Amino acid sequence: MSEHQLRVDWPACKGHGLCAELLPEVISLDEWGYPIVHEPVKGEVLAMARRAVKACPTLALRLTLPA
Amino acid sequence: MTAVATACPPAVRQGGGPVPVVSEGPALLAGIAQGPGLAAHLNRLGPAPRPSLGALVDMARDVDLRGRGGAGFPFATKLSAAARRRAVVVVNASEGEPGSHKDAALISCAPHVVLDGAAAVARALRTQEVHIVVSSEHPSLRRVVEKALRERVTAGECLDLRLHDAAPRFVAGQAQAVLQLLAGRENLPVTAWQPEAVSGHRGRPTLLSNAETFAQIGHLVRVGSAGYAAHGTAGEPGTTLVTLRGDGWAPEVREVAHGTPLADLLDEAETSRPLLLGGYHGTWLRPAQLRGMTVSRSAIAAAGATLGAGVMLPLAQGRCPLVRTAELVEYLAGQSARRCGPCLNGLPAMAEAVRALVHGEGSVRRVEELCGLVVRRGACAHPDGTARLVASMMQRxxxxxxxxxxxxxxxGREVSG
Structure with missing residues (x-):
């Protein structure tokens, strides 16, 4: 199964922090409240990652497949 | 040094900084003393050939032509990637870096060398649409380019040439920011989900390159790969443009063959002081690293730096490299587009941390932590470049x-205040 990358649209991200709430396995927040993506998404985390992408209030989170 | 073209560039810098001296060069800047007109250009060189896509890709690959905007991406790869239906060509001469004047010099002294390259690329990609982006920092530059475009149209050029003014700020020349400008939006970086060669201007395949890259193509199509290799080294054929002391006293733009010793460009006093190579997003080098150094990608990479867009900033006499870095980080923090959180927050924090370090109140760990926090966390590489500058200060x-x-x-000076 292929690994997905979580990518942040930085100008769109306003640091609401929902992604880190929904996906603490992969995302933490920096000292200003912006997401730090720690690793690619795979396996059972993928479904939760999709949920985090959908939940982002500014639609700033995307799942991409490596080129 | 070769003859100095006193007429060039006509561009007066806004804010009244000294106008760089542009010297005649071996290839792109040959014959600039005859002025930037099309008649003189054609008289000297004749019309430029417009090879097929395959031939142009082969030539660019033969001479290992790299993009001259700073990243050094192989041009042949980019050209192949953009070679699809309804391609667009973008000549980027926006040059937001205060230490760089090579694109302004090139486009004001030798606009037709750049436009020959753009025309050759457009022909290879079977498109007529060519956008030229110049910095609005040089109001007279626009007039020079307009005149050059009129001359070509009068001479029967069938390209659709469009001129744009980039905002006079550091990040305005970044590829995505340029595409925003072309689309009529604010001239600021946005997230690139795909390379612009795949999906660029209005989603079309876009060959966006630095003005010097197009000039190199303009020269290459005339002389061929063998003629191109008349200058430079076996591993790195050809020439490159450099700006010396671009943000300070006596700025100068030179075209030099790859392999030229640094000692031919800077005097002994300058090479005995630290050098900031690659501009404000560049890397500090110690005087010991400059000894025997040549203008060559491989030699510079071996010293842990990159040539970038050819900016060389020797530290002014009697100045401290830490104090200078603190000033630059402060400037760069102010140049943030203020749209990406890590840059908006991280660069001012970094400026503060470096300033504290200079004043003996800071912590190396805090500076390193901030460098780590901004890298690869923005729409453009402005935070990455700033972190590179700071990291090189700590390392050197x-x-x-x-x-x-x-x-x-x-x-020799006590740090105070």
Whole structure:
């Protein structure tokens, strides 16, 4: 199964922090409240990652497949 | 040094900085003393060939032509990627870096060399649409380019040539920011989900390259790969443009063959001081690293730096590299587009942390932590470049960092205030 990358649209991200709430396995927040993506998404985390992408209030989170 | 073209560039810098001296060069800047007109250009060189896509890709690959905007991406790869239906060509001469004047010099002294390259690329991609982006920092530059475009149209050029003014700010020349400008939006970087060669201007395949890259193509199509290799080294054929002291006294633009010793460009006093190579997003080098150094990607990479867009900024006499870096980080923090959180927050924090370090109140760990926090976390590479500058300061000047931590400056001046 292929690994997905979580990518942040930085100008769109306003640091609401929902992604880190929904996906603490992969995302933490920096000292200003912006997401730090720690690793690619795979396996059972993928479904939760999709949920985090959908939940982002500014639609700033995307799942991409490596080129 | 070769003859100095006193007429060039006509562009007066806004804000009244000294106008760089542009010297005649071996290839792109040959014959600039005859002026930037099309008649003189054609008289000297004749019409430029417009090879097929395959031939142009082969030539660019033969001479290992790299993009001259700073990243050094192989041009042949980019050209192949953009070779699809309804391609667009973008000549980027926006040059937001205060230490760089090579694109302004090139496009004001030799606009038709750049446009020959753009025309050859457009022909290879079977498109007529060519956008030219110049910095609005040089109001007279626009007039020179307009005149050059009119001359070509009068001479029967069938390209659709469009001129744009980039905002006079550091990040305005970044590829995605340029595409925003072309689309009529604010001239600021946005997230690139795909390379612009795949999906660029209005989603079309876009060959966006630095003005010098197009000039290199303009020269290459005339002389062929063998003629191109008449200058430079076996591993790195051809020439490159450099800006010397671009943000300070006596700025100068030179075209030099790859392999030229640094000692031919800077005097002994300058090479005995630290050098900031690659501009404000560049890397500090110590004087010992400059000895025997040549203008060559491989030699510069071996020293842990990159040539970038050819900016060379020797530290002014009597100045401390830490104090200078602190000033630059402050400037760069102010140049943030203020749209990406890590840059908006991280660069001012970094400026503060570096300033504290200089004043003996900071912590190396805090500076390193901030460098880590901004890298690859923005729409453009502005935070990455700023972190690179700061990291190189920490790496090259550990003794000075140590001295500042106890309140002294090894440049002989007490740090105060």
């Amino acid at each position: 000047f550990p003794a000075e960092v140590q001295a500042h931590s106890v309140g002294t400056c090894r440049r």
